[in-house]
Amino acid sequence: MPASVRPACLGVLALLSLAGCSSESWPSSGHGGIAELRPIPLPPEAAALNLKLSCYKALIDRYKASDAAVYANATLPRSDDLGIRISREIAGGLLPDARYDLETLKVMVVDLMEDAELPTDKVDQCAVS
Amino acid sequence: MRRLLIGRPLATLFAMLFLVLAMVAASQAGAQQSGDGVPPLRTPPAGNGNVYQNPNQQTPRTPVAPGALQSSAEASTPDTQVRIGDVLFLSLPGEDTFNKTFQVDRRGNLLLPEVGLVHVAGLNIAEAQAKVHDLLTRSFRDVSRFEMSLKERRLLVTVLGFARNPGPVELSGDATVQMAINMAGGLAQGAQLDRMQVRRGKEVLTFDYKKYLDTGDSSLLPKLEPLDEIFVPASPLTGNVQVDFDPHTLAAAGDAGDDRTSVKVFGEVNSTGSFAYKPDASIVEYLMRAGGVTRYAGTDAIRVVTKGKPQTFNLKDYLDTGDKKLLPQIEAGTTIFVPDKQQPGDEAGGGSWLKNAPDKVVRIIGAIKSPGRYEWNDQVSILDLIAEAGGPTDRANTSHIEILPSSTGIGTDTKAQIFDLAALVEKGGRLDQLPKLKPGWTINVPALPENNPNDSRSSWLQQPAETSIYLLGALRNPGRYAFSKNMHFLDILSAADGPAATADLENVRITHRRGGNGKPTVTKLDLAAYFNSGDDRLLPDVQPGDVIYFPDKSADWLALGKEQTVRVLGAVARPGRYKFNDSMTLLDLLAEAGGPTADSYQEKIVVVNFARGQDQAETFNLVHFAKTGNFQELPVLRAGDTVYVPNATQSDWQQFIGGVRDTVSLLSIFALLGRI
Numbered sequence: 001m002p003a004s005v006r007p008a009c010l011g012v013l014a015l016l017s018l019a020g021c022s023s024e025s026w027p028s029s030g031h032g033g034i035a036e037l038r039p040i041p042l043p044p045e046a047a048a049l050n051l052k053l054s055c056y057k058a059l060i061d062r063y064k065a066s067d068a069a070v071y072a073n074a075t076l077p078r079s080d081d082l083g084i085r086i087s088r089e090i091a092g093g094l095l096p097d098a099r100y101d102l103e104t105l106k107v108m109v110v111d112l113m114e115d116a117e118l119p120t121d122k123v124d125q126c127a128v129s
Numbered sequence: 130m131r132r133l134l135i136g137r138p139l140a141t142l143f144a145m146l147f148l149v150l151a152m153v154a155a156s157q158a159g160a161q162q163s164g165d166g167v168p169p170l171r172t173p174p175a176g177n178g179n180v181y182q183n184p185n186q187q188t189p190r191t192p193v194a195p196g197a198l199q200s201s202a203e204a205s206t207p208d209t210q211v212r213i214g215d216v217l218f219l220s221l222p223g224e225d226t227f228n229k230t231f232q233v234d235r236r237g238n239l240l241l242p243e244v245g246l247v248h249v250a251g252l253n254i255a256e257a258q259a260k261v262h263d264l265l266t267r268s269f270r271d272v273s274r275f276e277m278s279l280k281e282r283r284l285l286v287t288v289l290g291f292a293r294n295p296g297p298v299e300l301s302g303d304a305t306v307q308m309a310i311n312m313a314g315g316l317a318q319g320a321q322l323d324r325m326q327v328r329r330g331k332e333v334l335t336f337d338y339k340k341y342l343d344t345g346d347s348s349l350l351p352k353l354e355p356l357d358e359i360f361v362p363a364s365p366l367t368g369n370v371q372v373d374f375d376p377h378t379l380a381a382a383g384d385a386g387d388d389r390t391s392v393k394v395f396g397e398v399n400s401t402g403s404f405a406y407k408p409d410a411s412i413v414e415y416l417m418r419a420g421g422v423t424r425y426a427g428t429d430a431i432r433v434v435t436k437g438k439p440q441t442f443n444l445k446d447y448l449d450t451g452d453k454k455l456l457p458q459i460e461a462g463t464t465i466f467v468p469d470k471q472q473p474g475d476e477a478g479g480g481s482w483l484k485n486a487p488d489k490v491v492r493i494i495g496a497i498k499s500p501g502r503y504e505w506n507d508q509v510s511i512l513d514l515i516a517e518a519g520g521p522t523d524r525a526n527t528s529h530i531e532i533l534p535s536s537t538g539i540g541t542d543t544k545a546q547i548f549d550l551a552a553l554v555e556k557g558g559r560l561d562q563l564p565k566l567k568p569g570w571t572i573n574v575p576a577l578p579e580n581n582p583n584d585s586r587s588s589w590l591q592q593p594a595e596t597s598i599y600l601l602g603a604l605r606n607p608g609r610y611a612f613s614k615n616m617h618f619l620d621i622l623s624a625a626d627g628p629a630a631t632a633d634l635e636n637v638r639i640t641h642r643r644g645g646n647g648k649p650t651v652t653k654l655d656l657a658a659y660f661n662s663g664d665d666r667l668l669p670d671v672q673p674g675d676v677i678y679f680p681d682k683s684a685d686w687l688a689l690g691k692e693q694t695v696r697v698l699g700a701v702a703r704p705g706r707y708k709f710n711d712s713m714t715l716l717d718l719l720a721e722a723g724g725p726t727a728d729s730y731q732e733k734i735v736v737v738n739f740a741r742g743q744d745q746a747e748t749f750n751l752v753h754f755a756k757t758g759n760f761q762e763l764p765v766l767r768a769g770d771t772v773y774v775p776n777a778t779q780s781d782w783q784q785f786i787g788g789v790r791d792t793v794s795l796l797s798i799f800a801l802l803g804r805i
Contacts, residue, residue, distance in 0.1 A: 029749070077662060
C-alpha cells in the first residue's frame with residue numbers, strides 16, 4: 001500500500017467504525033411487569049400513587065372480609081384486575097395512566113362499599129392521601 | 130235234564146228248587162259283576178241334581194253326569210223305546226262276555242261280543258231283545274234265556290258356543306240344560322243369556338236362560354233329548370275381535386243382545402250403552418242401568434224417542450213430585466238422550482247461535498278452550514268472558530290478547546287494544562281498569578309458537594313482530610322468539626337453548642331498537658363475567674323487538690378493537706394480535722405466540738406501551754431472565770400495547786461486525802487500486 005493511501009484508508013476505517021456507534025440504540029430495560037407480586041423500589045411521586053392504591057386495596061379486602069362478598073357482585077373481580085393493572089403502571093412509570101385508573105378504581109370501591117352497606121367516607125380519605 | 134224231571138218227580142222238584150236258588154244267587158253275582166263294567170260314576174250329594182246351581186260355577190268335567198244312577202228311575206217295560214245313550218243290561222247265563230250293561234252309542238248301535246254292531250235305537254225293548262236274540266243264535270248254542278232290560282237312561286248332548294269347555298257331554302236321562310252347561314264347565318264371560326238355543330236336527334229352540342235364572346221356572350228350559358246341541362251365543366258387546374275383556378266394562382256398555390229391541394241410552398250419563406228391553410221397566414231404571422246422569426246433565430229436557438215419536442221428559446219434575454204419570458212409556462227400541470246443560474258459547478241463542486244478532490254478542494277466538502259467541506251485557510267483564518269460555522289453553526299467549534272492535538261501526542272506538550292478562554294475573558291490578566268491551570267486538574287470544582321455531586315455521590310466522598325478540602349468532606337455536614315485558618334476558622337465552630360452544634361470551638351485543646328517546650342503542654354484555662360472578666346487574670333489560678347477537682370466537686380479528694389486543698411482531702412463531710388481560714404477563718403472551726424463533730434477538734424484546742401521557746418503549750432480555758429468574762425484569766404490558774421481537778441480525782454485535790466487514794472490503798479495494 002503506498003504511503004499516500006494509508007492515511008486515507010485509516011480515515012475510512014475510523015468513519016465506518018463510528019458509523020456503527022452512531023446507529024439508534026435500544027430502549028432501556030423495562031420493569032414492573034408483575035409488580036403486584038414482585039414490587040420494586042419506587043420514586044416519590046409513584047410511591048404516593050402506590051399508597052393511594054394500597055388504601056383502595058385495603059377497602060376491597062375489607063369488603064371481601066364482610067359477608068357481602070358472598071353475594072354476587074361483578075365489580076369485585078373487576079376491581080381486583082384493575083388494582084393489578086395500576087400496580088404495574090406505577091412500577092412501570094406509566095403514572096398518568098395509573099392516575100386515571102385510580103379514579104376508576106375509586107368508583108368501583110364506592111360501589112362495593114355501598115353494596116356491603118359500609119361507610120364510603122374511607123374511600124374519600126384514600127383519595128386525599 | 131228233561132229225563133231227570135220225568136223220572137223222579139220229587140227229587141226233581143227239590144233239584145229244581147235248589148237250581149232256582151243257585152240261579153238267583155248267580156244272577157245277583159252276575160249283576161254285581163256287570164255293574165263293575167259300567168264306567169265309574171261320581172255320586173253327587175243327595176238331591177243335588179234337582180237343586181239350582183250357579184251356571185258360572187266351574188265343576189270338574191266327568192264322563193257321566195252327577196246323579197245319573199239315582200235319576201234314571203224310568204221303569205223298564207217291553208214297550209219302552211230304546212234311545213241313544215241308554216244303558217241296557219243284557220243277560221245270557223253262562224256267557225262271561227254278557228251279563229253286563231251295554232250303552233247305545235251316538236249312532237244308535239250296541240256293540241256286542243261275537244255279534245258286532247246292532248242298531249237298536251228307535252226300537253222298543255221287546256223288539257230290540259228279539260233282534261239281538263236272533264243275532265245271538267248265530268253264535269251261541271243256547272240263547273233261550275237271553276234277556277234285555279233298560280238299566281239306565283242317559284243323554285248324549287253337545288254344548289257349543291260360549292261355554293268354558295264346549296263339546297259333547299253325557300248326562301243322566303232327566304238332565305236339564307243347566308246341568309249340561311255345568312258339565313261343559315259353565316258359561317264363559319260374554320255369553321248372551323237370554324237368547325240361548327237348543328238345536329235338534331233342523332229345529333232350533335230359543336229360550337231365555339236369564340229368565341230361568343231369575344225365576345227358577347224350569348218350564349222355561351226345553352227338555353233335552355239325545356243328540357241335542359245346546360248353543361250359547363256371544364253377546365254383541367263382545368265385538369268382532371277376540372280380546373279378553375273386563376266384565377265390568379262389558380256390563381257398563383249395556384246388556385242388550387238385540388240392537389233392534391234394545392233401549393239405547395246416551396248423552397250425559399255415566400255409562401252409555403244399549404240395554405235389554407224389559408216391558409215393565411221405566412225410564413228411571415234405564416237411567417240407573419246407564420250409571421245415572423252426570424253432573425252436567427240437563428235433567429229437565431231428557432229426550433225420549435219411542436216408535437219414532439220424540440217426547441221430552443223432565444226428570445227434575447218427576448223427582449220433585451213423584452208423579453208416575455210424568456214417566457214416558459218405554460217400548461222396545463226406545464232411544465233415550467240425556468242432553469247436557471247449555472253448551473258454553475251456546476248462551477247466545479238458547480240452542481241456536483243464529484238466533485242472536487251479531488250486535489248482541491262478543492266473539493272470542495284463538496287459543497281458548499271454548500271459543501264461540503257469547504251473549505254480552507255491560508255487567509260482564511273481559512275476565513268473566515274468558516272464564517266462561519273455559520279459560521286460555523296451555524299454549525295461549527295471555528300477554529298479548531287482542532281486542533278487535535267491530536267493523537260494522539258498533540261502538541265508537543275502532544282501534545285494536547292489547548290486553549296483558551299475564552301481567553294482570555302475576556302483578557295484580559284494578560278490575561275497573563280492564564278494557565271495556567262492547568257488543569259485536571272480537572277477542573283473539575293468540576297462541577304461542579312451538580318451542581323451536583326451526584321445527585314449526587308455519588306457526589312461527591303467526592307470531593307478531595311486536596312481541597318477538599331476535600337472537601342471532603352463535604346460539605344453539607337462533608331465531609325469533611315470543612317475548613313479553615315480564616320476561617328476563619336469561620329466559621330468552623334459555624329459550625334459544627343457550628349460547629353455542631364457540632360463542633364469544635365476553636362480547637355479546639344487545640341492540641335496543643326502541644332505546645332511549647326512541648333511538649336504537651347498543652349494549653355490550655360480558656356474559657362470561659356474569660357467569661363468573663352471578664351479578665344480575667350485568668344483565669341488560671331486554672324488551673320485545675330487541676336484537677341479541679352472540680359473536681363467534683373465531684370471528685374476523687377486525688371485530689376486536691386495538692384496546693382489547695396486544696400486537697406481537699417480529700421473530701416469533703405466530704405473530705399476530707392476541708387478547709390480553711391484566712392478570713397476564715409478557716411471558717404468557719410470548720408463549721401464546723409460539724415463542725421467539727431461533728434467529729430472534731431475544732436479548733432485546735421490545736415492548737411499546739400505548740399510554741395516555743407519553744408513549745414509551747422498553748426492552749426485555751429473555752436470555753438474562755432465563756438465567757436469573759428475576760421477574761422484576763418483566764416490563765409492563767397491557768392490552769393495546771405492542772411487542773416486537775427483533776431478528777438476531779439487528780443485534781449491536783452483528784451491526785458492528787457488519788461495519789467491520791464493509792470496512793475491510795473497502796480497504797481491500799483501495800489496496801488493489803494502489804498497486805495498479
